[in-house]
Amino acid sequence: MQTKRTIFPNKLLPYALLAPQLAVTLIFFIWPAAQAVKSSFEREDPFGFRTTFIWFENYTRLFSEPGYLNSLTKTAIFAVSVTLLSMSLALLLAVAVNRVLKSNRTYTTLLVWPYAVAPVVVGILWWFMFNPTIGIAPYMLRGLGIDWNHRVDGNQAMILVVIAASWKQISYNFLFFVAGLQSVPQSLNEAAAIDGAGPFKRFWTIVFPLLSPTTFFLLIVNINYAMFDTFGLIDATTNGGPNQATNILVYKVYADGFLGLNIGSSAAQSVVLMLIVIALTAIQFRYIERRVQY
Amino acid sequence: MVENRPWLSFLTHLVLIVGVVVVVFPVYLAFIASTHGSGDFMRGLVPLLPGPHMLENYGRMLTQGISTAGAPPVSIMLMNSTIIAIVIAVGKIAISLLSAYAIVFFKFPFRLLAFWIIFITLMLPVEVRIIPTFAVVANLGLLNSYVGLTLPLIASATATFLFRQFFLTVPDELMEAARVDGAGPMKFFRDILLPLSRTNIAALFVILFIYGWVQYLWPLLVTTDSRYYTVVMGIKRLAATADSEPLWNLVMASVILAMLPPVLVVIFMQRLFVKGLVDTEK
Numbered sequence: 001m002q003t004k005r006t007i008f009p010n011k012l013l014p015y016a017l018l019a020p021q022l023a024v025t026l027i028f029f030i031w032p033a034a035q036a037v038k039s040s041f042e043r044e045d046p047f048g049f050r051t052t053f054i055w056f057e058n059y060t061r062l063f064s065e066p067g068y069l070n071s072l073t074k075t076a077i078f079a080v081s082v083t084l085l086s087m088s089l090a091l092l093l094a095v096a097v098n099r100v101l102k103s104n105r106t107y108t109t110l111l112v113w114p115y116a117v118a119p120v121v122v123g124i125l126w127w128f129m130f131n132p133t134i135g136i137a138p139y140m141l142r143g144l145g146i147d148w149n150h151r152v153d154g155n156q157a158m159i160l161v162v163i164a165a166s167w168k169q170i171s172y173n174f175l176f177f178v179a180g181l182q183s184v185p186q187s188l189n190e191a192a193a194i195d196g197a198g199p200f201k202r203f204w205t206i207v208f209p210l211l212s213p214t215t216f217f218l219l220i221v222n223i224n225y226a227m228f229d230t231f232g233l234i235d236a237t238t239n240g241g242p243n244q245a246t247n248i249l250v251y252k253v254y255a256d257g258f259l260g261l262n263i264g265s266s267a268a269q270s271v272v273l274m275l276i277v278i279a280l281t282a283i284q285f286r287y288i289e290r291r292v293q294y
Numbered sequence: 295m296v297e298n299r300p301w302l303s304f305l306t307h308l309v310l311i312v313g314v315v316v317v318v319f320p321v322y323l324a325f326i327a328s329t330h331g332s333g334d335f336m337r338g339l340v341p342l343l344p345g346p347h348m349l350e351n352y353g354r355m356l357t358q359g360i361s362t363a364g365a366p367p368v369s370i371m372l373m374n375s376t377i378i379a380i381v382i383a384v385g386k387i388a389i390s391l392l393s394a395y396a397i398v399f400f401k402f403p404f405r406l407l408a409f410w411i412i413f414i415t416l417m418l419p420v421e422v423r424i425i426p427t428f429a430v431v432a433n434l435g436l437l438n439s440y441v442g443l444t445l446p447l448i449a450s451a452t453a454t455f456l457f458r459q460f461f462l463t464v465p466d467e468l469m470e471a472a473r474v475d476g477a478g479p480m481k482f483f484r485d486i487l488l489p490l491s492r493t494n495i496a497a498l499f500v501i502l503f504i505y506g507w508v509q510y511l512w513p514l515l516v517t518t519d520s521r522y523y524t525v526v527m528g529i530k531r532l533a534a535t536a537d538s539e540p541l542w543n544l545v546m547a548s549v550i551l552a553m554l555p556p557v558l559v560v561i562f563m564q565r566l567f568v569k570g571l572v573d574t575e576k
Contacts, residue, residue, distance in 0.1 A: 003397075003399070003400075003401060004399055004469065006466055006470055006473070007401050008399055008473075008479040010400065010479055010480075011402065012403075013396075013400065013401035013480075014397075014402045015396075017393060017395055017400075018387040018392070018393045018396045018408050020388075020393075021389040021390065021392070021449060021454065022408060023448045024446070024448050025412060025414070025415050026411070026413055028431075028445070028446035028449065028517070029414065029449060030411065031426075031430060032423045032426035032427040032429070032430055034427050035423075035426035036423050053351070060412070092309060093310065096309040096310045096313070099302075099303070099306045100310065107310050107314065109564060110314045110317065110318065111313060111317055112560060112568075113557045113560050114568075115504070115567075116504045116507075116556035116557045116559065116560045117508075117553050117557065118508035118510060118526045118551070118552070118556075119510065120510045121526065121549055121552055121553055124530070124549055125320040125549065127533070128322055128323065128340075128542070128546070129323060134335055134340050134395060134542070135340065136337055136342075139307045158392065159392055167320070171317075175568060175571060175572070176572070199299070199304075230512065231421055232526075232530075236530055236533065250422075252423065253421070253422070254421075254424055255393070257424060258424060258425065258515070263425065266424075266425060267425070267426075270422050270423055270425075270498060273421070273422040274417065274418065274422050274423075276419045277417045277418070277422060280304045280562065281416055281417050
């Protein structure tokens, strides 16, 4: 790994400098994670007196449990929908802002602030809008003949959390798409225009392919966001219900472990989640290595 | 702009205006709700224009809270959130500056190992290790304390990488010159490296302040004493009771109060915010 050509000769100082960060990391990150891995292979008797090592039993049980398989499916649906919805809306807005010359800073300011809104608060805002008794959205939907009640209808609950989660993430995607669009050379666009390509053709054949590094990066970040950062949103809107319809993995691991006190199963779920984050991070870093050559 | 197409310009502005309306509308609705009396929510549809009770609602939430819902005054929770967000941001920046400095400017055994240990924190968000982390904090007796709320979140791989990246671009000559002039490592760090990192620190502070402010799961786990509630988690408790007892105006007043500080930070420090966001993802 890279260092400076010249370095300071001190022997002990670097350890002292690293100590605070390493202490926090070891005590609050590595040790608990190791504990989770350990207890995922164990079973604790109901009174907590003894634990037995049971190999992969927690995992085999987990993957044969319909509730967990349902949660996996719901997570996949949720993550894919949030990613597609928020990325496509953000791309549309970014392309539009990129075409505007004068007022683009105003538009940008008005579009980016939801980044700073906490997921729980996002949940409450949309829950209020879609509240079956007084919300404005159900009122309008009734006019279209749709009876909205996400407390009963699982699909509607999923639609609600997808919309709310995407709303928050638009700002983030928008900023990265704008940055990506600004690095597309204007000369290419002009050359294509001279050759007679219209704005839509230019977008799909020149701009969009050149944006692919940004798009790919955002794809990973958004999946990560939808899987891990939406806990508060689910907690504020649906609590995983109705009937498990929005019980995504992070919510289930909390509900089973903290409220249901099923330590073995919760630990196994934690380990599965860790593997997912590790995979996503690995993909992200591999891709960043490549982006340099683009 | 390559060519002039009036209908396309019209479409562009239309897309943006619709986008802004969609983004702003939920918050507009919440603001309107926060200006009404609680009786206005009985009639089946939320009001769409401001009402006369704004000061009353905000004043009540800031100074009294809703005792039946177990929610302390919002002013206390706002102060807690501010303290926690600032401690997390400053803490993360401080320990990351030090570790990046050690990794870039010194050679020592286990340097690579230290780097990897820090790197691993990226892959272990609190959500995937809830119970064991809670157990550690409980065993250390840190439940219901500012230390317990902040310290476990303070490790930061992203900040360390950012500073490492930046330190690698600092010319070697600066350090050689400092050494020739007799400056020791800590003097070089304080008098040369820190001033050079000013913009990076500021940009990172904006991002990390927001990160600290929006924390929800962790405060929810480690606080049971309402004196330590942060505003983001306090609101959830309010909203949970609002369903049975319609206090929408008061809930929405606290929602607005909880959003305002970080949103203002983004709006007024937009340049730093964008820089911080883009930098931390590299």
